[in-house]
Amino acid sequence: MIDTEIIFWTIAISVLGIAVGSFLNVVIFRTGAGESFTGRSKCRKCLEPVAAIDLIPVWSYFALKGRCRKCSSVIEWQYPVVEIAMGILFGLLFARATLGIGLPVFVEQSEWILLFVRDAIIAAFLVIIFVYDFKYSYILDRFSVPAMIVALIFNIALGADALNILVGGFLIGGFFAFQFLISGGKWIGGGDIRMGLLMGFLLGIELGVVALFISYVFGAIVGMLLIISKKRKFDSHVPFGTFMAFAIVITMIWGSQMLEWYLGFFG
Numbered sequence: 001m002i003d004t005e006i007i008f009w010t011i012a013i014s015v016l017g018i019a020v021g022s023f024l025n026v027v028i029f030r031t032g033a034g035e036s037f038t039g040r041s042k043c044r045k046c047l048e049p050v051a052a053i054d055l056i057p058v059w060s061y062f063a064l065k066g067r068c069r070k071c072s073s074v075i076e077w078q079y080p081v082v083e084i085a086m087g088i089l090f091g092l093l094f095a096r097a098t099l100g101i102g103l104p105v106f107v108e109q110s111e112w113i114l115l116f117v118r119d120a121i122i123a124a125f126l127v128i129i130f131v132y133d134f135k136y137s138y139i140l141d142r143f144s145v146p147a148m149i150v151a152l153i154f155n156i157a158l159g160a161d162a163l164n165i166l167v168g169g170f171l172i173g174g175f176f177a178f179q180f181l182i183s184g185g186k187w188i189g190g191g192d193i194r195m196g197l198l199m200g201f202l203l204g205i206e207l208g209v210v211a212l213f214i215s216y217v218f219g220a221i222v223g224m225l226l227i228i229s230k231k232r233k234f235d236s237h238v239p240f241g242t243f244m245a246f247a248i249v250i251t252m253i254w255g256s257q258m259l260e261w262y263l264g265f266f267g
């Protein structure tokens with residue numbers, strides 16, 4: 001593709017990402033409330049159906065100044081944030097795949113469409129896991145297990161070293177399973193073990209370890225900020241799935257470059 005085409009398609013894919021983000025909000029809210037995904041969107045306070053004009057992603061939230069048209073109750077800022085985040089993620093993932101920047105070592109430039117589809121699906125699952133664990137303190141298997149399967153299938157199709165990704169998954173998953181066993185499930189939950197498997201199956205051994213490291217650094221930074229701001233006590237629950245989801249997305253996009261940069265120090 002020539003440059004102007006890449007710019008056009010990146011914008012178009014970002015708009016698609018915003019629409020996907022809008023759907024992910026529905027998935028998150030309705031899963032949390034135990035509702036089905038079908039049926040019209042309703043205000044969560046007054047239960048009035050939301051008019052089509054007020055269902056435009058991002059735009060409607062700001063046009064309504066973040067309030068329901070009928071009852072004026074506050075609409076959660078999760079809506080525009082997830083939509084904008086998905087728009088940015090889709091655009092970034094598309095641009096990096098077409099331009100061939102920091103691709104996984106086993107991916108040929110000619111396979112960029114397959115890589116983008118893998119990344120887009122994984123990003124959607126990880127954004128759900130990120131928000132859901134943060135809000136409800138649960139990493140649901142119905143989100144982490146399909147992500148794992150998608151990662152394995154696409155990586156094999158892209159020509160990844162099967163042994164590397166399997167060992168990566170069981171190594172990092174095993175790391176969490178070990179902590180689970182010796183703490184009797186107090187330090188971490190079973191959901192964290194599944195996230196460890198996903199980390200390795202998606203990224204392989206080397207980048208999986210990078211993602212694991214970033215999870216802890218991110219978790220430590222957020223934890224300290226919360227303690228300093230007195231929002232949280234030292235021993236309160238930490239949404240580790242949120243940190244892992246964040247770390248996996250960062251590593252999926254920039255991991256190869258980070259590893260190259262780091263290894264550069266050792267000549």
Ligand SMILES: [Zn+2]
Binds near residue numbers: 043069071
């Ligand atoms: Zn309302």
